[in-house]
Amino acid sequence: MTLDIRTMMVMVSALSVLFSALLTLAGLHGGNTRGVQHWATGSLCMGLGLGFSYTHLGLDSAWVLSFGATLMAAGIGLQFNGIQAFKTGLCNRYIPWLLVGVVFIQSIWFVVLHPDIHARVIANSLAFSIGNAACARALFIRIDQPLRTAYWFTGASFAVVATMFLARAVIVFLAPPDTYSLYAQTPINPASFFIGSMAQMCLTFGLVLMLNYRLATDLQKLASTDMLTGALNRRSLEQEAVRLSARCNRTGDTLAVLMIDVDHFKSINDRYGHPVGDEVLRRLAAVAQKTIRSDDYFARYGGEEFCILLPSTLEKDAWILADRLRQTYAAMVIEYDGVALSSTISIGVSDSTHAGVEFASLIAAADQAMYRAKLEGRNRVVMHSDQVELSVDVVLV
Numbered sequence: 001m002t003l004d005i006r007t008m009m010v011m012v013s014a015l016s017v018l019f020s021a022l023l024t025l026a027g028l029h030g031g032n033t034r035g036v037q038h039w040a041t042g043s044l045c046m047g048l049g050l051g052f053s054y055t056h057l058g059l060d061s062a063w064v065l066s067f068g069a070t071l072m073a074a075g076i077g078l079q080f081n082g083i084q085a086f087k088t089g090l091c092n093r094y095i096p097w098l099l100v101g102v103v104f105i106q107s108i109w110f111v112v113l114h115p116d117i118h119a120r121v122i123a124n125s126l127a128f129s130i131g132n133a134a135c136a137r138a139l140f141i142r143i144d145q146p147l148r149t150a151y152w153f154t155g156a157s158f159a160v161v162a163t164m165f166l167a168r169a170v171i172v173f174l175a176p177p178d179t180y181s182l183y184a185q186t187p188i189n190p191a192s193f194f195i196g197s198m199a200q201m202c203l204t205f206g207l208v209l210m211l212n213y214r215l216a217t218d219l220q221k222l223a224s225t226d227m228l229t230g231a232l233n234r235r236s237l238e239q240e241a242v243r244l245s246a247r248c249n250r251t252g253d254t255l256a257v258l259m260i261d262v263d264h265f266k267s268i269n270d271r272y273g274h275p276v277g278d279e280v281l282r283r284l285a286a287v288a289q290k291t292i293r294s295d296d297y298f299a300r301y302g303g304e305e306f307c308i309l310l311p312s313t314l315e316k317d318a319w320i321l322a323d324r325l326r327q328t329y330a331a332m333v334i335e336y337d338g339v340a341l342s343s344t345i346s347i348g349v350s351d352s353t354h355a356g357v358e359f360a361s362l363i364a365a366a367d368q369a370m371y372r373a374k375l376e377g378r379n380r381v382v383m384h385s386d387q388v389e390l391s392v393d394v395v396l397v
Contacts, residue, residue, distance in 0.1 A: 012197045016047030016075075019204040026208050033214060034089055038082030039207050043200075046075035062115070066107035069124050073103035076131035079203075083138045086210065103127050118177065122169045129165035132158045147213045154206030161199045168192050226300040228278055229285035237299035237307060241359035244311055248357040256310040256318035256351040257359075259366035260288070260325075263344045263378040265304040272339050277304075279336040280343050284329055291325045307363070315351040315383050322347040322381045330379060344379035346370055354385045
């Protein structure tokens, strides 16, 4: 079966335009996730570039070919920028212009000034291959599942396109002079457009898959964190606590808990207003997250109370961390909307050695110790074991 080159070109162009519309809709329904509009615009540029290059539209073919190749280069550059924006929120705006400039100059040179179809195909194919290879390289990174599957699938699609353009350049370079034509039924032409059309479908599927996984990850994060402070919410903390308690039962490891309460928080709200109170909680959360270790769990337990889970930690070690947090927070001046104030916290500490591995027992013990810190004047850290020893001493007396 012979594949008509012109028909395939029109089909690939139409597919690219349709994929652009699909990505635009996906981006709109995805809350305008960064990078998606770059992909949509890039796909549109590639579709229009193919349309201009291979249908000519009744215009001067030399300039139309140059313009079409330039549009395709812009599309690849925009897709690369979209990947960077999707990953980090930042992108280099000069990269598309650089690729566009290179392809435009060499197209004008080999099409208008010194016509040489072999040299033009080789030069543009190499530029397109490098652009797609850069997109593939940007996606072959270590990242948590399930995003890694989407990244690597899309990266593999870009790698296929890059390999196809490279093979096209090599085959044309090795071909005898004046034997290559854009519409000739040589094996490289139908193979290029067939592989290109299949890869374009895979690319769009991969990009939509990346968007879908990103939205699922964002929703999961929203469901597990406190909106005001960015800390874990109580439900997520309890889930982690169940897992850690089970590990302690299995391995004999220790687990410590800190219960933290902002001193005189109601007075802060009454005197300065709730926005200032919210800022106090945000500042405390920021200090706590910088103080704890990477494998600790910090959560907002409710109101002005926070909780920290410390795996593989004894009560005395937890006390050292808690007191460092207390001192750092007490030394901080909180400025917000023209208001400057200082605040303190009271912390109760317990561990599985003294209170048991059950989370409810650990929380109750840490909460009692925190209440004791309040009674003793606030702005202090009290260990549950000290409170137990005090109670024993009272009974013995």
